[in-house]
Amino acid sequence: MDKRKILSVRNLTKRFGGLVAVNAMNFDVGEHEVLGLIGPNGSGKTTMMNLISGALKPSSGEISLQGSRISDLPAQDINRKGVARTFQLVRLLPSLNVLDNAIAGAVFGHRQRWGQEAEDYAMQMLERVGLSEQAQAPISKLTYIDQKRLELARVLAGDPKILLLDEWLAGLNPTELETGIELIRDLRGEGRTIILVEHVMDAIRSLCDRCVVMNSGVKIAEGTPAEVLADHEVIRAYLGDEDA
Amino acid sequence: MNNKDWRNLGLAALGLAIAACLPLSGNGYYLTIGVTIAMYTVLATSWALFSGPTHYISLATAAFYGLGTYVVAMGIDDVPYVILLVIALGVGAIAAGLVGLATLRLSGVYFVIFTLGLAEMTRQVVTWIQSNWGGHQGNYVLTDITEEMIYWQLLAVAACVYLVGWLIGRSRLGFALKIIGNDEVVAAHSGINTARSKVILFMVSGMVAALVGAILAPRWTYIEPSMAFSPMLSFQVVIMALLGGVNRLWGPLVGVIPFTLLWEAVSISFPNQTLLLMGVAFLLIVYAIPHGFVGLIEKYNARFRGDG
Ligand SMILES: Nc1ncnc2c1ncn2[C@@H]1O[C@H](COP(=O)(O)OP(=O)(O)OP(=O)(O)O)[C@@H](O)[C@H]1O
Numbered sequence A: 001m002d003k004r005k006i007l008s009v010r011n012l013t014k015r016f017g018g019l020v021a022v023n024a025m026n027f028d029v030g031e032h033e034v035l036g037l038i039g040p041n042g043s044g045k046t047t048m049m050n051l052i053s054g055a056l057k058p059s060s061g062e063i064s065l066q067g068s069r070i071s072d073l074p075a076q077d078i079n080r081k082g083v084a085r086t087f088q089l090v091r092l093l094p095s096l097n098v099l100d101n102a103i104a105g106a107v108f109g110h111r112q113r114w115g116q117e118a119e120d121y122a123m124q125m126l127e128r129v130g131l132s133e134q135a136q137a138p139i140s141k142l143t144y145i146d147q148k149r150l151e152l153a154r155v156l157a158g159d160p161k162i163l164l165l166d167e168w169l170a171g172l173n174p175t176e177l178e179t180g181i182e183l184i185r186d187l188r189g190e191g192r193t194i195i196l197v198e199h200v201m202d203a204i205r206s207l208c209d210r211c212v213v214m215n216s217g218v219k220i221a222e223g224t225p226a227e228v229l230a231d232h233e234v235i236r237a238y239l240g241d242e243d244a
Numbered sequence B: 001m002n003n004k005d006w007r008n009l010g011l012a013a014l015g016l017a018i019a020a021c022l023p024l025s026g027n028g029y030y031l032t033i034g035v036t037i038a039m040y041t042v043l044a045t046s047w048a049l050f051s052g053p054t055h056y057i058s059l060a061t062a063a064f065y066g067l068g069t070y071v072v073a074m075g076i077d078d079v080p081y082v083i084l085l086v087i088a089l090g091v092g093a094i095a096a097g098l099v100g101l102a103t104l105r106l107s108g109v110y111f112v113i114f115t116l117g118l119a120e121m122t123r124q125v126v127t128w129i130q131s132n133w134g135g136h137q138g139n140y141v142l143t144d145i146t147e148e149m150i151y152w153q154l155l156a157v158a159a160c161v162y163l164v165g166w167l168i169g170r171s172r173l174g175f176a177l178k179i180i181g182n183d184e185v186v187a188a189h190s191g192i193n194t195a196r197s198k199v200i201l202f203m204v205s206g207m208v209a210a211l212v213g214a215i216l217a218p219r220w221t222y223i224e225p226s227m228a229f230s231p232m233l234s235f236q237v238v239i240m241a242l243l244g245g246v247n248r249l250w251g252p253l254v255g256v257i258p259f260t261l262l263w264e265a266v267s268i269s270f271p272n273q274t275l276l277l278m279g280v281a282f283l284l285i286v287y288a289i290p291h292g293f294v295g296l297i298e299k300y301n302a303r304f305r306g307d308g
């Protein structure tokens, strides 16, 4: 890898009782890289995201951001250091309107803004994701894709260095998917570092520089999308043993 | 500050000025009710500063209030009254800070139960200290502080609470609390130090409750733990605040006034039915008006304007 690495995961393990959801994972993410984190259902991808964002504490191992350890910090400190995420099940702030939801991401995070500055920046992010028309709407009026857009706007409003997107494209219809992929491609074009959990193969192929494949908590492959998608073990993991 | 802020400030100042004239009526009964209303307004409003946005239902009011009362009860013979008020503020802040650090990680019902137990525990501790070192159960509080002075002090505190509440509402802290109340996970993942924000607000409401307890101590010549730490107080504060509505700064006031008047009427005519009144008010809050009177008013306003 010729890029400078920004995030490294070392020997990371997370146990839930007897279940090892993430098992001795190792990988690095380079600056400006889009890394796909893929694997079958229940393979531990969301748990991995939770560990990076600080929603969960690892059982052992460590995660470091630009050389300094973040895995023992609470989520708010990790966010302030520049790691922001969306959630697999969209999470918005129901009592706030669309604009305030976006401002919520701008005030306390990595790059902090307040007052008019925060509002202007949040508004720019809404424009970015195509929601500026609905800035004053209550979130109950939003369609599913618009909710996903808003969550992304909130996350972008904090100007994060690293973006964690957990199945941000899931549940979209083909046209929406097109728009969604375009949007992420734009972010990539801006040089953002992104970790992308996805099941949508087209998105993985067209967006990711590199992929890490998980199965039952273990890393089973790593490489370019073309490489890993051709890997026997990966195919076996996705299709089940009998097809290999 | 925009026009609406100036208008609200004007209205608040006018309301305060009118309220301040009450003692001039010369009617002792009105004044007594005035003191009660002012007291519950301060308690319920400061309670709502914390519990409104976070949805944490605290039943600890009586604990902080009682501590404030006891600061005055134990110190009145040796320390100037004004200093005691400052000490009460400090004691309330420290107690609320400690309780907050210990409990605000608890969720929902555990927090409610803990705060309820806290008032009882504080009462036991104070009783124990008194009987071991004070040699007696109660204290005499003999001062020349009159009911009028108590009333005016409470009005001054109310003005401060509204001012602080208004400032918090416009601050980053207030915004953080709103986000926490919506979704604590999102709050933390947006860079908000959730524990610190909650503890600060809890301290504000604890301080105010202790101060109110201290201000009211001279009203009761003789003070014992069972009245200073009455759990009934905590319940009343919660019910009045929710009845009025906790999503607006002036909401609790809208609950306090009718509830206090009704309470007075009921305790005169049917002295044993006050609990029933609380029960009915509680059912009303849960089933009929979850957002309080303010919620009702705003709903009808919206409908009237045709956008609801
Ligand atoms: N908080 C938790 N407590 C207990 N078990 C958990 C918890 N979170 C996840 N798990 C378990 O860990 C395993 C990995 O789950 P995870 O959500 O990380 O998978 P995933 O790869 O994101 O799956 P999907 O593609 O379906 O989203 C699953 O068996 C899941 O049941």
Ligand SMILES: [Mg+2]
Residues within 6 Å of the ligand: A045, A046, A047, A088
């Ligand atoms: Mg998942």
